[in-house]
Amino acid sequence: MNEKRGNYNLLEERWIPVLMTDGRFCRLGIKDALTQAGRIRQIAASNPMDRVAILRFLLALLYWCRGNPPQEGSVTSVDSFPADWFSKLDDNKDCFNLLGDGKRFYQDCTAQRPQAVTQLIQEIPAGNNFWHFRHSTDKRSGLCPACCAMGLLRLPLFSVSGLSGPKEPNLMAGINGVPPVYVVPWEKSLFSTLLANWATCTNIGEPSWIQPGIGQIQNNDVPLLAGLTLLSRRVLLHDPVKESVTCIGCGEKTAVILTCEFQTAGKQENDKWNDPHVVxxxxxxxxxxxxxxxxxxxxxxxxxxxxxxxxxxxxxxxxxxxxxxxxxxxxxxxxxxxxxxxxxxxxxxxxxxxxxxxxxxxxxxxxxxxxxxxxxxxxxxxxxxxxxxxxxxxxxxxxxxxxxxxxxxxxxxxxxxxxxxxxxxxxxxxxxxxxxxxxxxxxxxxxxxxxxxxxxxxxxxxxxxxxxxxxxxx
Ligand SMILES: [Zn+2]
Structure with missing residues (x-):
C-alpha cells in the first residue's frame, strides 16, 4: 500500500490476481489488467465467485470508459485494449480509493454497524458460524486491502438476506435476489473473455462508484451499469493495523484491516433488471x-x-x-x-x-x-x-x-x-x-x-x- 497517501487506489495498486499466458502469477491494478488483457490467461482467484465478480467489474469499467463495443472486427485486430481508451479512469481517480479520507470505492461513510471485516468473504467463518477446517477469530483475523476490494466486488452478486442483530433492519439480498447461477462467456484470455461479454446495450447508465451513498433503482428499464454495480450492503472499511499481520484471505503478510461498518442497503431485488449473466x-x-x-x-x-x-x-x-x-x-x-x-x-x-x-x-x-x-x-x-x-x-x-x-x-x-x-x-x-x-x-x-x-x-x-x-x- 502507498503509506504516504494511505488511500490504496485500485487503479494503481496491484490487487487483481492474474495468471499470465506465460504461466506467471502476479497481481495487477485495474489499468494494467485492462491494457495487458491479451497477455492474461485468466483471473487467478481460487474462489470462482471472485472470478465472476472481478470479470463483471472489469466489464463495467469497459462500458463506462468506451460505451458500446466498436464495430465488429475493429477490436480483434489488436491483442489488448489501448491505454488511451481509459483516460476516464484517470479523470475519476478518486472514485477508486479504497481507504483514506474523501470518496471511497464501493463504500458508504454513513454506515454504522461495527463488524469483523471477514463478513466480506463468505468462505471465512465470522460471527457464530461453524469453524470447520478454517479457523478465524473476529476482530483478530483480518483481510489485506486486496482481499477487501474483492469482497466488496462480490456484494452486488452474492449477498443473501438474513437477520443482522437486535434493533437492526434485516440484511437483504442484492438486485438478483437469492443469488442465481451466473453464466459467463469465458475465453482463452482475459481480452477475449471481455470481448465475448461486451455486447451492444441500449441503456448503459452510470455505475454506483461515481455517486456517493446507495439508493434504490426506480427506473422501469434498469440501466446496465447501475444493475451491475448496485451495492447490497453499506460498508465502510476501518483503517488497517500498523504492524504486518497475515491476511486470512490470501496469506499475504501486510497491514490488514480487522473491522468495518457493515449494514443492509435495504431492498434491492428488482425484477425489472435483466442481468446479462443470468439465464x-x-x-x-x-x-x-x-x-x-x-x-x-x-x-x-x-x-x-x-x-x-x-x-x-x-x-x-x-x-x-x-x-x-x-x-x-x-x-x-x-x-x-x-x-x-x-x-x-x-x-x-x-x-x-x-x-x-x-x-x-x-x-x-x-x-x-x-x-x-x-x-x-x-x-x-x-x-x-x-x-x-x-x-x-x-x-x-x-x-x-x-x-x-x-x-x-x-x-x-x-x-x-x-x-x-x-x-x-x-x-x-x-x-x-x-x-x-x-x-x-x-x-x-x-x-x-x-x-x-x-x-x-x-x-x-x-x-x-x-x-x-x-x-x-x-
Ligand atoms: Zn489478502
Missing amino acids: YLDRKPRKTLRGADLTSAGKFRMDRPWPDLLARIVETRKPVSLLIVGFATNKAKNVDVWERLVTVPQNHSNSTSLYQWQDKSRGLEDWLREIVRGRRKTRKDDARIAVSAIAAIRPHVEGRVSSKVGELLAGGDDAWERAAREYRPMMCAIASSLSPGFTTAAVERRQQIASVMPNMRQKQIQLKKNSRKKGGDK
Missing part, C-alpha cells in the same frame, strides 16, 4: 436457476437441475465456452460454491438429450420404488429407502456427468449412454444393500436394481413439454 427459465413469475443445497437430506433437491439451464443456453447462444458459477445458500447460510467450465461445441446435438436426461433421471425414484415394492407390498419403508438411495447417489452422478457436458453434446447417443452407465457402480451397491441374500428372488431383484439408470436410447416425443409441466423439482 431466466421462466418469465412470469420470473425464475432463475440456483445452486443446489446438497446438505439438505432426503429427496434430491435442486431448484432447477443443470440440464434445464444448459438446454436453455444451447437453444439461445452461439457455440462458446462458459463459466457457470452457482452459490448455494439456505436463507442466510452460505452452503457451497459450484462451478463448471462448459464448452458448447460447434456441431452440438440439440437440447433434446439434455431434457431427456433430466426427465429420465427424475423417473429413477419411481422405477426403483416399483422394483423394491415388488412382492412385498406390506413393507412401505422399502419404498422410502429407495427414494433416499437415489437421492444419495444423484448428486455424485450428476456432478460427474455435468462435468463432461461438452463431450456429451458433441458425442451424441453413445456419449449419453456412457453417461447413464455412471449410475451402474452406485446401483450395484444399492442393490446389495436393498436386496441381500442368495435366494433366486433376491438375486433377481439385485439384478433389476443394478440395471436402473436413465434410458437414453428410447427417444421421447415432447420431452421438453413434459419436463417443464410441473415446474421442476420441488
